[in-house]
Amino acid sequence: xxxxxxxxxxxxxxxxxxxxxxxxxxxxxxxxxxxxxxxxxxxxxxxxxxxxxxxxxxxxxxxxxxxxxxxxxxxxxxxxxxxxxxxxxxxxxxxxxxxxxxxxxxxxxxxxxxxxxxxxxxxxxxxxxxxxxxxxxxxxxxxxxxxxxxxxxxxxxxxxxxxxxxxxxxxxxxxxxxxxxxxxxxxxxxxxxxxxxxxxxxxxxxxxxxxxx
Numbered sequence: 001x002x003x004x005x006x007x008x009x010x011x012x013x014x015x016x017x018x019x020x021x022x023x024x025x026x027x028x029x030x031x032x033x034x035x036x037x038x039x040x041x042x043x044x045x046x047x048x049x050x051x052x053x054x055x056x057x058x059x060x061x062x063x064x065x066x067x068x069x070x071x072x073x074x075x076x077x078x079x080x081x082x083x084x085x086x087x088x089x090x091x092x093x094x095x096x097x098x099x100x101x102x103x104x105x106x107x108x109x110x111x112x113x114x115x116x117x118x119x120x121x122x123x124x125x126x127x128x129x130x131x132x133x134x135x136x137x138x139x140x141x142x143x144x145x146x147x148x149x150x151x152x153x154x155x156x157x158x159x160x161x162x163x164x165x166x167x168x169x170x171x172x173x174x175x176x177x178x179x180x181x182x183x184x185x186x187x188x189x190x191x192x193x194x195x196x197x198x199x200x201x202x203x204x205x206x207x208x209x210x211x212x213x
Contacts, residue, residue, distance in 0.1 A: 020191035024154060031145045031154075031185060035074040038182075047077025049205035050180060054081050054141075057201070057208065059176035063138035065091040067105065067164075067175070070114060070122040075143060076180045076205070082108055093133055094124045101160050105133040132171075134164055139176040142199065147179050148190040151198035151211030165197040176200050 038046075054060060066085055071078040085092050092108040097117060106124040114122040134140065142161055146154040155161055168175065177199040183206045202209040 020193050023191040024157065027154060027187075027190065028145055028157065034184065035182070038074060043074065043077065046182060046205045047071075047080060050076050050078075050203065051080040051084055053205060053207060054178075054180070054203045055084055057139075057176075057178070057203065059139045059178065059201070060085065060090075063090055063176075065093065065137050066139045066141065067093045067095075067134050067137040068108070068141040069095055069143055071143075071180075072120050072122060076182055078141070078180065079111065081141075083111070086110070093129070093137060095160070096123045096128060097121060097160065098131075101158055102131055102163050103134070103160050104128045104131055131163075131167065134167065135171050135173045137175045139178060140164070140168070142177060142179045144179045144181060144185075146185040146187050146190055147181060147199065147202045147209075148187050149211075150189075150192075151200065151202075152190045152192050152196055153179050153199050154190045162195055162197070166195070169197070178203055180204075 060066060063085075068078060068082055068085070070082070082092055082094075086108060093105040094108045096104040096106055097119070098104055106126045106128055108124055109126055113125050115125045117123045142153060142155075144153045144155050165177070177197075179199050179202045181202055181204050183204040186202055186204065186209055198211060200211060202211075
């Protein structure tokens with residue numbers, strides 16, 4: 001919920017100008033190729049460093065409820081972070097993918113109670129709380145493939161988190177919005193569309209990037 005490598009993916013592909021959606025698709029392919037090139041050691045080291053960095057965020061230090069997600073594949077690892085938040089007494093909500101690609105939520109009760117779901121996802125097995133449960137979150141941890149210097153996030157294109165962000169906006173809820181990425185995925189510019197929503201911060205294994213909102 002949540003790969004040709006490049007040091008800094010370009011936001012201006014060569015060739016004729018294309019629409020934002022087409023340029024996003026090209027950038028996604030580039031970023032996924034870079035993730036595919038990561039070694040198992042790099043993945044493990046990044047996950048440990050990401051948890052250490054994220055746990056220092058004031059937005060998480062004072063949070064009572066955090067909406068998060070279980071990393072899969074070569075996404076920046078969240079497992080250690082989820083367990084550390086739960087050990088602090090934080091109520092961690094995890095998404096449950098619905099047939100229409102919207103997200104329901106359930107409480108994270110530990111790794112042994114995660115269930116395999118479609119698209120290779122892992123989901124909590126407890127009671128479903130409804131799509132509006134995310135409105136209770138003090139912070140929302142978002143998956144993504146990149147973010148730019150304006151705080152615009154590039155997702156995988158499924159639209160699930162666009163719905164979450166739209167739901168928060170409609171309810172005038174303002175949790176801290178934080179994207180978890182690898183360091184090279186903070187890029188100069190991402191093509192944006194009207195439905196795109198800026199975030200407050202990006203956390204990478206090396207540190208935190210903040211944006212005014």
